[in-house]
């Protein structure tokens with residue numbers, strides 16, 4: 001595999017951009033390699049600067065459920081751009097996307113569009129604190145809610161392999177308002193509520209965790225969170241930035257029948273352009289300026305291009321057929337991978353839901369942050385490198401999710417499985 005061009009881009013990028021990347025996990029540090037510079041992408045494939053071709057299971061970390069440059073999404077963006085790229089004023093597209101979101105997710109009466117998932121979670125917490133007039137929040141070890149200060153404690157995503165338990169620059173005083181509980185462990189939450197229930201503004205959770213690798217929720221645990229928060233007057237915030245419109249047309253909450261007070265969205269609702277959103281009950285959302293006193297704003301919020309890409313994406317997802325197709329393809333891939341792992345005797349825990357999955361190199365079940373940490377990251381790095389060198393682009397970290405898109409065809413799934421067999425056989 002040629003990589004001269006990517007290498008020279010990386011050398012130059014490091015001169016002008018810290019670490020050469022604009023988001024840490026892109027740097028391939030935790031798999032001990034240099035990143036590839038991507039020059040184009042189409043469907044299920046990305047192509048790097050040295051013209052190598054890969055089947056992509058990163059899919060921009062989740063937004064691209066339709067694959068890269070889907071013709072209808074591209075057309076919508078092109079059409080929107082011709083009418084202006086930003087107005088700094090309301091436009092009809094915003095209403096259309098907001099209405100689609102409210103209709104798809106019953107707990108959302110009103111929604112505010114922002115530019116990233118980070119902004120969505122940060123604003124949702126501000127709103128929850130204002131609504132409850134309380135300061136403390138509960139988050140879960142291994143869950144990631146963007147990089148706002150309050151969340152940078154035992155956070156997932158790039159922080160899990162970056163060797164940074166939290167980040168310098170985050171005031172200790174702020175972190176003292178963040179309580180960290182254990183995923184899938186209701187007792188840990190009960191204890192926090194027993195001790196300081198009347199100070200807790202909100203519990204924020206990824207209802208299916210996707211930033212410590214994929215960790216499935218115990219549904220009873222999620223119901224328990226709803227009961228505990230309701231009983232104490234705290235808000236329940238579902239961060240569905242990954243799961244929103246990924247697990248179904250709506251959120252994971254639609255599937256488990258839980259009504260959170262606030263929901264964070266991002267990724268898929270922007271169709272590959274920068275977007276986030278937070279929404280919930282009218283009575284809470286009405287606290288936002290200019291209707292209420294809680295401030296939050298954005299020069300490019302509701303951007304016409306991002307909104308157009310989001311609407312085009314949701315329109316294609318609406319019929320639900322894509323979800324059935326994704327389920328079948330990803331199920332087949334999972335089953336075949338299980339077989340080849342069994343044949344080679346390499347221990348693995350495969351967590352999968354719909355079109356998301358993670359392969360943990362461990363014998364034990366993976367159900368929370370602690371169990372993810374038992375995975376052998378060196379084995380993952382070897383597997384990652386072997387796959388990459390044979391044209392399969394997996395997330396460059398043990399603790400990230402693989403995404404399948406509607407553009408992945410059965411022949412891609414077959415190829416992935418065949419390559420995985422070669423790579424695993426070479427590893428024993």
Ligand SMILES: *Cc1c(COP(=O)(O)O)cnc(C)c1O
Pocket residue numbers: 115116117118119121144145146147206210211239240241242266267275276
């Ligand atoms: C990606 C992600 C975020 C942050 O979104 P950005 O757009 O990267 O700021 C927040 N929460 C979850 C669950 C995410 O997966």
